[in-house]
Amino acid sequence: MFGDYSIGDLGAIFAMQGFAGLILFSVYLLMALGLAIIFGQMGVINMAHGEFMILGAYVTYLCSTFFQSYLPSLFPISFFVAMGLAFLASGAMGMLVEWGLIRFLYKRPLDTLLATWGLSLILQQAYRSIFGAREVGVELPAWLIGSVQVTDTIEVPINGLFVMAVTILITCAVALLIFRSRFGQQVRAVMANRAMAGAVGIDTEKVDRYTFGLGCGIAGVAGSAFTMIGSTGPTSGQLYIVDTFLIVVFGGAASLVGTIASAFSISQTQSTLEFFLSGSMAKVLTLLAVVGILMLRPQGLFTLKVRR
Template identity: 75%
Template sequence: MFEGYTATELGSIFALQGFAGLILFSVFLLMALGLAIIFGQMGVINMAHGEFMILGAYVTYLCSQVIGNYAPALFGVYFFIAMILAFFASASLGAVVEWTLIRHLYKRPLDTLLATWGLSLILQQVYRSVFGAREVGVNLPQWMLGAYRVTDLIEIPINGLFVMCLTVLITIAVGILMFRSRWGQQVRAVMQNRVMAGAVGINTARVDQMTFAIGCGVAGVAGSAFTMIGSTGPTAGQLYIVDTFLVVVFGGAGSLLGTVASAFTIAQAQSTMEFFLSGSMAKVLTLLTVVGILMLRPQGLFQIKVRR
């Protein structure tokens, strides 16, 4: 396995694969954050999560086109505008979906799964009709292109670095929102004991709606960040939905720290193995290990101890 490589080369390989793993980690974590709110806190299976993400990606694409054509002066910072728009687009769609669909199904989790799968099919076809079946990419502003040379062998692309920083910021924001804000306190109260939360004056229906909308909004931001390192197609969301669910379940539903840890483990394992095996085998082995561990330890890595 290691023959024919010198020590420095091996070091660089691990550093590069480690960095590729970090980017994959950012992608996983960004996708899983929204789901950790929706699935981890509310227990709602949102199979259309990937499509909410893709909505954010398409909003970013539209922004890059519009600003590139009509306001080139802003092009350097269009990305931040796009992210805010992506958040609100996905969050408002999420609120509508919660109001029309999800709120009727809170007591039938398996049916929610099927209904949101139907929603994801419809959204995919909408994207295909509006944006075409081909994948689209955004134009990156000048400062995001290029790579940062660490040594002769190690080069780090700047857009990857930017996405990683963004991931850290969004994770911290979600953490503060969930564990330091009044809204987060209400969400956790409703999820732990709905009746009691209602009795102390929390409007549980409204909290549900907000939680779902914010979870979808975070997915939109994730999609927006996603466009910087890859292209967007109508079915791109579906490709990642299983990985995302595994990340959340593996981390332990309801635990933000667990989601971060499991995204890191899965991403690093996969990208390190990718160098030595084919890409598909690396993925198969990683997912099999995760499924195997989940069979032995169904509660995931971190479990929040709640008396039910």
């Protein structure tokens, strides 16, 4: 596999694929953060998580089109507006879904899985009816186009650097929210002991709704980031949902550090293998490696000790 390349070529290849892996890592991490909050904190298996991501992507597409048509002078800042609207739209839909569906299915994981799988199919058909079956692309502002020349053989796309910066900011914000805010204390209290949290005056239903909305809102931001590296279609979210669940389980449910480490290792491995092998073979080898590690450590890379 490596015999046809010199040491210098391999170094450049690994560097380029490493940067490409960081971009993939950013999208994976944004998706996994939202899912880790929902699955890790609430125990809900949300198979429609990819559709919340695609909702954010479509909101970004609509926002970009609107600014191009009616506010061309403000088009350079359209992406920041789109990310905020994507978070609000996906978060609001998430809270609506929690109120209308999920709250009746807590502690029934199989029912939750089937219900959210049906919801994902409904949302896919809704996107197909509204936006059409063809994939759509988002035109980026001029300042996000181009690349930074690191060396003679290595270039880093500017939009990739922007996605990584957004991912770092959101990850830090989520960490502060969960571990340093009153809302985060309530979320962790409900996760640790729902009955006791309710007994001390915490509105557990309200915490559940806001937590589910937060996870879906972060998925919407992931959809905005996704528009920079791929086109958006009604079924695009399903391409990422399996990898996202794999990241959350591999990293350890409810562990922020584990989610980050898992997303990084899986994205880097997959990105590097895809250069030397086919995309499907790279996924198979990555999956086999993760399954092998989970057989030795079923709780994932990191785990939290919680009293039950």
